[in-house]
Amino acid sequence: MDPEKARLLADLAPAIAVVVIVVMAAWVTTTWLRIKNGYPLDDGMGGAHHPQVDRKANEEIKLLNQENSQLRDELAGLKNRLANVETIVTDSGYGLDQEIERLRDRAE
Structure with missing residues (x-):
């Protein structure tokens, strides 16, 4: 790998990690709110699963x-x-x- 590309990737890694963490936290928060308020959860195929x-x-x-x-x-x-x-x-x-x-x- 080119040293310049490696340095660019090393410089962008913290920003990418922050974006991934923020997206995961938002997903967990919306899932928690849906469960708390009784809304159905979505599965990977577009179907709905109602909380027990x-x-x-x-x-x-x-x-x-x-x-x-x-x-x-x-x-x-x-x-x-x-x-x-x-x-x-x-x-x-x-x-x-x-x-x-x-x-x-x-x-x-």
Whole structure:
């Protein structure tokens, strides 16, 4: 190798090393931020790998899903009961005013 080229390479080596270290630190930092915030990680083939969710988070998700389905069932039951009450009250054959008058007559 030519001594001039060797000296040029020796002079540029620290700058190249600094650039490589900065690029690696930036890559590690962005990977850490992605993992911390739950973003998917990229593999070498362009696919996405989602970080693993810990067991505690899975348990919480499962409990919340169960509670959500219970509340939906309860809400559906309440809607049915309300529909029945509306049907009873709005039914013309119900005779609510006749019942009220009968109760007033008994009170007197």
